[in-house]
Structures are given as structure tokens and as C-alpha cells.
Amino acid sequence: MTGSTPQTLKPNRPPSMDVHRLEVTHVDQDAYTVDVRGHRLQVDQPTEAGGTDTAPTPTELFAASLATCVAFYAGRYLHRHGLPRAGLRVRTEFVMATDRPARVASLRLVIVPPPELPEQRRAALLAVASHCTVHNTLRRPPEIDIELEP
Known part of the structure; x- marks a missing residue:
């Protein structure tokens, strides 16, 4: 989604419910960044699974x-x-x-x-x-x- 207009997800829910949003973006190989309310987390895979083990x-x-x-x-x-x-x-x-x-x-x-x-x-x-x-x-x-x- 980087570089494009963010799309609003429309799950099956009543319109009055709060929607919590986060976005996952590819970083490199099997590593991804998760942006949540201004906080940034990273995920990766262990080296034995093909990742670089930079994160959980x-x-x-x-x-x-x-x-x-x-x-x-x-x-x-x-x-x-x-x-x-x-x-x-x-x-x-x-x-x-x-x-x-x-x-x-x-x-x-x-x-x-x-x-x-x-x-x-x-x-x-x-x-x-x-x-x-x-x-x-x-x-x-x-x-x-x-x-x-x-």
C-alpha cells in the first residue's frame, strides 16, 4: 500500500463500531514492519526458516x-x-x-x-x-x- 491512497477496510460490522487500523509493509526478504498508532514493530523469520532473524x-x-x-x-x-x-x-x-x-x-x-x-x-x-x-x-x-x- 505504500505510495497509494490508503483504502478503508469495510468488514461486516455495524457502522457505529470503532475501527482500529494498522499497516504491514515489506522491508527485506522475510522482514516486515508493522505500524500501529505511531508505533513500529518488526517481524522476521529465523535463519533456519529462510529469514534473517532480525525480529520475532x-x-x-x-x-x-x-x-x-x-x-x-x-x-x-x-x-x-x-x-x-x-x-x-x-x-x-x-x-x-x-x-x-x-x-x-x-x-x-x-x-x-x-x-x-x-x-x-x-x-x-x-x-x-x-x-x-x-x-x-x-x-x-x-x-x-x-x-x-x-
Whole structure:
């Protein structure tokens, strides 16, 4: 899309809904830049997959998106209840499917709460963090339209 007039995507949605936009642009070989609200991210592939390993893969960013969303919700829960967020971490691992189509087969996230978290708050922290926006989206997948610009 570089050098052309940006096209407005028209997904099947009511006209009153907010539309969030980002753009992905080819950089070199398997590297791409993602522009989001003035922030710039890069993705690439590992060298063994033909890339130059200058950045995470899109699949790694997918897992990171879930992990950071869980961490954000956990952090907001702690903040709302006057509990410290220092030391909060989310460890994540994922496994790729061995059959087709190519996809993530499983993800495991482990929330490491701050050491001062009272025992009686642990279950609530897990419940709140498990309902982050990205996790909810995976549970109820959105409609996805992939189109080719004319």
C-alpha cells in the first residue's frame, strides 16, 4: 500500500463500531514492519526458516499478544485492589501443530504473581487474567475477511 491512497477496510460490522487500523509493509526478504498508532514493530523469520532473524516471528507475536494481555489484566486487578505489581510475570510457551493447516496447536501461560500476593487473591487474579480481550477473542473467534486490493 505504500505510495497509494490508503483504502478503508469495510468488514461486516455495524457502522457505529470503532475501527482500529494498522499497516504491514515489506522491508527485506522475510522482514516486515508493522505500524500501529505511531508505533513500529518488526517481524522476521529465523535463519533456519529462510529469514534473517532480525525480529520475532508473527506467531511469536501472537503468543506474546496473549501473554501481554493476560499480564495487563492481572496487573489491573492488582492495581484495583491496592496490591503491588512488582514481580508480576507471565511465562508462555506454545507448540505448533504437526498437521495442516499450519497453526498453533497449544499455548500454556503461567502467571507468576508478585511475591506479596495474599493466598486468598490468587484464584481471583487467575479468573480476571483469564478473561483478557485476546483470550476472549480466541474463545469466540472473529469474522476474518482477507481481500486483495483491486
